[in-house]
Amino acid sequence: MPMLGGVRPPIAALLCGLLAVSALTALGLGTVHEQDVPQALSDAERQIAQDAADSVGTSINASARSVRRSAASATPAGSSKPATVLRSLLPTGHPAAGGVLLDPRTGKPLAASGEKVPLTGVDAKDLARPDTGNIAPRVVASGTGAPRMLLFARVSVPVADRKQDENQDQAGDLRGDQDAEERGLLFVVSEKVAAPAVYGAGRTGQLVDRNGKVCASAPTTGAALAAATGHRALPAAAANAANTSVHTGDVSGSVLGDGRHGLRRVTGWASVVSEDGKDDASGLGLTVLTAREVPPAKAGADHMWFALVAAGALVVIAVLVTLALWGTMQRPLLRLHLSAARLARGVGEVPERRAELARPVPVLGFGEPGRAGRALESIRRQLLGETGPEPAQEVRRRPGVRALVLVCALVIAAWGVPLLFLLNRVPAAKAVPAAAVADQQARTEAAADRVQRSLGGSRTDLAAAASALSGASRERAAEVLRRERADHPMFRSLYVLDRTGALVQQVGKQPVRPLVPPIGGGITQVNTSGKIPAIAAYARIPAPGKAKGARKAEDTAPAVVVAEIGVDVLDDLVSRPGLGSVWLTDERHRVLAASAGFEAFQSLPSRRLTRLVAKTDAAPGGAGKSASAVLHAGTSPGEGLSVAAAAPLAQKGPAAGLGWRVVSAEPAAALKLAAYQVQARTMLAGLLALTAGGACLGWLHIVVVRPLRTLTGCAERLAAGDRRTVLFPVHHDECGSVTRSLELLRQALVERDRGAGADLAAVPAPSFQCDSAP
Structure with a gap:
């Protein structure tokens, strides 16, 4: 029955069940083959290119916002000569190669500064229309052969100021009718296309357009890679991603080249495009190429037997x-x-x-x-x-x-x-190639540079805001502070202190700990204990011209503008895909920010990590240097060895005196190495059989x-x-x-x-x- x-x-x-596990064991272990260039190195090169592309995009977006902010905040006073207006529009500290002020009605330049701005293909009348959004940057060819990036902003000049200088000649006059005043003027800034920042010994970097033409190269290795990279060398996937200008599909990848002189070239590419494709850099069609030659690994044993x-x-x-x-x-x-x-x-x-x-x-x-x-x-x-x-x-x-x-x-x-x-266990010191450890260090240095650039750019913009606050009324100062916080999401609080340390004005959230009025300007760590790390950028407000009887008001005049930086923004800055656990530490090696959950001012997870960070400390009279190793990071129980690296945040600039470090640790088992793939599949087979x-x-x-x-x-x-x-x-x-x-x-x-x-x-x-x- x-x-x-x-x-x-x-x-x-x-x-x-046991027969199925035996079949999976034969297929899973038999299909793992040792490669002369591990997949982990190709993935690392792709991620390094992605880091460089993000850095390029951030730099372009910051430059475009700086030009538009300068055009919006500048108020021409006194003479309305075009040269005077142009000088007031050029951003403070901006590395502009040239600038020009255009009359959108005729398209003719009214004033120019620096090198000649290439205006081929620029329709001033169409770009100056106020009913459109922000004008996207452009990469154009110049007469010198090197491409230039053009940044645009609309400028409005009061009619009353225009009529003051009617004796000027027509070519250089700002005079116009009411219709011309509504359209305003077009401000164009020309700057060199910045080369991508790449790290790692022997690594090259280039920034190419959608046609494969080199726009900029890393200064140390530009010629070598430019000779080997042309229109045909741009991968098809990279060209498609550059032409779409939207975050669709793959925006990064890697290509393994042929062997030469006993070395193999690994090339990584990444498009300069955001996820939504709506930022200033997405429409440029730029692609970052990085390359490095690595020695092929020795052929390992076949796992089929x-x-x-x-x-x-x-x-x-x-x-x-x-x-x-x-x-x-x-x-x-x-x-x-x-x-x-x-x-x-x-x-x-x-x-x-x-x-x-x-x-x-x-x-x-x-x-x-x-x-x-x-x-x-x-x-x-x-x-x-x-x-x-x-x-x-x-x-x-x-x-x-x-x-x-x-x-x-x-x-x-x-x-x-x-x-x-027990079986198929390989020591991490032998399984992880030296090139993978070097890539981890290079990516950690790139993360440190990302944090340093963000802090430095915020400090520069804060200095410009401090200049705008000089002699401004209370209503004008509040408007400047609100605009500055809206332009910088990393500022959780903006406030102004007088010479006695009293709080004069404030926008945003309540400060974690108000700063004592410091001397000069820079970035500082306000507290060394507590639940939330307090980090602040500050800038001195220039004193306006003294009037008679203003001696008593000098002590209560605004002296310092302070921007408190949110820790969550620093968490986002240090978090990078494929980099593992990342920490931002202070000079005493205590955690200020991290890619995962942490307690303020806690120690690093293991003493080995702390000793690795100590190796980056600068000797007396010298600068700190990066360090990397394969060690037990202690990020989670039973995790095993990790590839760890530490890099100083900055050797110069506003954050140089902080002594901060960026530390990363990626589990060695997470790397796509044949030894770890065999180990993982062997463990999986044993686990399936027992289950x-x-x-x-x-x-x-x-x-x-x-x-x-x-x-x-x-x-x-x-x-x-x-x-x-x-x-x-x-x-x-x-x-x-x-x-x-x-x-x-x-x-x-x-x-x-x-x-x-x-x-x-x-x-x-x-x-x-x-x-x-x-």
């Missing part, structure tokens, strides 16, 4: 375990089921079936199936009247089916545990072993003369079938004893039911 559950499904599932041996051993174990379970559990239990059913038919009402009782019950297997078979044979003989109840004798219990299941589990564990914990074996054998123990042990006890008590215990079948399988047959046999024995006048009360028996549900 069909069985719902029973002994066969768990054994069949065990066989199928190990995969076949491991898979074959598991196949043998699966077959042996299945045969053992089939011969000692499945086959005897099925025979027991058939024998019990045959005896139950023999005690029925049909006389022709009485002959079923004449056939002995075969006793197969050992343990519980054998004991149940012997008890069933005793019951058969009692039904025939050949013998009476056989009292159970105290015998030494031998190993049964439970011991068999345990032995099968140990055999499977003998294959899975070594794979999970499949444990699940199927546990299933077998629940549905077969435990009910069989209960059934054996009931059969032995019935054979010993227990006629009062009612047997209730609760399983729809072989054990349940045998239990039903035993109940029929019990009823037949009771009827026979009644007919013979047997004294049933003389046979004591406990009042409980057999074959209860586990």
